[in-house]
Amino acid sequence: MERIGLPAATAAAAALSCRPPLPHKHGTCSSLLRHLLLPPPLLQFFSFRFHSTMSSNPQLHRIDFNNIKKLEDALSLFDEMLRMRPLPSIIQFTRLLTAVTKMKHYSASLSLYKEMGALGIPINEYAMSIAINCCCHLDGVNVGFAILGSFFRRGIVPNVATFSTLLKGLVLEDRVPEAVELFLKLIRERVCEPNEVMYGTIINGLCRTGNTGRAIQLLRLMEEEGKCEPSTVIYSTVIDGLCKDRMVDDALALFSQMIEKCIPPNVVTYTSLIHGLCNYGRWKEVISLLREMGERKISPDVRTFSIIVDGLCKQGMAEVAEGEVLPMMRQKGADPNVVTYNALIDGYCMRGQMDKARKIFDSMIDLCLVPDVITYTALINGYCKSLKMGEAMRLLLELPSKGLQPNVISYSTILHALFRSGKCGAARDLFDDMKAAGVVPSTPTYCILLDGLCKNGHVAEALSVFSMLNSKGIYLDIAVYSAIIDGLCKDGKLESARDIFYNLSSKGLTPNVKAYTIMMNGLCQEGLLDEAKELLVKMEQNGCMPNDVTYNTIVRGFLKRERYPEATTLLDKMLARGFKADATTSEIVVDLLLAKSQDPVQLDMINRILPTCKDGAKNTDKFLGKRGLCF
């Protein structure tokens, strides 16, 4: 077994130990690790002999593993292999297992593996890694560790690939701190020298859990160590992590470094960057990256294009996606698939353009693309937005007949719409149906439920559900708390609302701009304007930028209490930041105008605010027109 130098272990520990590892939720792997230090038993010698006698089988050259397309092919090939004499070698069997596993038939692969063991075919560390991989996907990584333990007894020595599989298993179960701990232990106890794949697994785990900073530390460590240079895959992982953390410019900077180091980007690298840029509507840069891909002879694939389609649709440009990107995809041989069509359908549905959405849906069927639960959920969302609740409900009920099960988002979408249209009874029923169907409500579902109850005047009911969820230990995010705070404020229970708001940090939650605005609104309603103004300062100090809603809320608060000079100051700030008065604020100002105020401060304010009343301009005109007034 190869050794790793102590400086690497120390540096890796330093890079990763800034956060203490979480306590084990599912037992420990350390006892298993002790087996690693046991000397390999003699069995290995026998298995080696058995293995080498079989590998001279002339028939194995005829076995074509590349032609396996279906599980049945693999199973019949397995039977055929068992009939061969002498038996094909373990290498041939592992190739078959690989084919089955790549098709994601993990339980089938595992049964074949067990059958091999029962037939006395000598299992090696390659087959074992496959089995562990399958276990990780089926019953969890703990079963994988059990397999590892069972093989110490049979003298098979796990290697860096085996451990990478187990690390991946931990990552799959969101047990990243444990994965990091095991990784460090493997280095510290010199069990195996990490290679690029192993680093890649940990770096991916860190990126997936939002620890991109630590991932970059590991990347730098790899570079400093120089034993295994981070390649395209590692760089792509970190670049994707940065993009997902909304740090697109950092991602672009890392991309430049990658280019400088002559590490060639691939379609995945570009796809991640394009995704990051699409989220921010940085279309010019998207186009220049596409051009760059062309220069490097890297073809964007259906995923790259689908991301662009989705980005355009999310920013209200479904027509551009349909009219320009789709034809381009066909022309480049990256035919749109269900994901592409779902994005497009969702784009039209979000704007309530159901006729266009239906047309896309029909063309999708014509192309023999099979709509999935996401397609139907997009349509359900569209009908909800167009207030066609009957149609939405009909689709939801139709799903099982299409062989599809509505998911938590399908239900939550309708639940949201029912509450919004004031149909609390139907919403409660649907929530019960959902649970009866075995669909587990998510945090956003609870947010919709509690907010819906509050907004429809059932604050007491919302509070009792809220405390029930709390007592069950169900995770509730800042949005759920905001809904409750808003409900309490509107129910005249400012004290309780304030209490919850100022204790958010004790729940590990940080108020966001919406939470601050809701609290500010509550304070304004009760006339606690100075406290509201203090909160505005405080939120900025805490790095939370107020938005147009925040400013409108507080300006309105001051206007309603006729504290015009302060309202004017706040208004100036709002305008300076490029925010406009919304319709409600505009109407209050118009009311002031109608009062024919002679107060110079008021008049000054009216003159400032009116030109900014873009949203409310129509209303304002109507309002004034009705009274025979004009500016």
Add this chain to the structure above:
DNA sequence: GTAGGGTTAG
């Protein structure tokens, strides 16, 4: 030509 790591949807 035996195993392990990276990109897409509501």
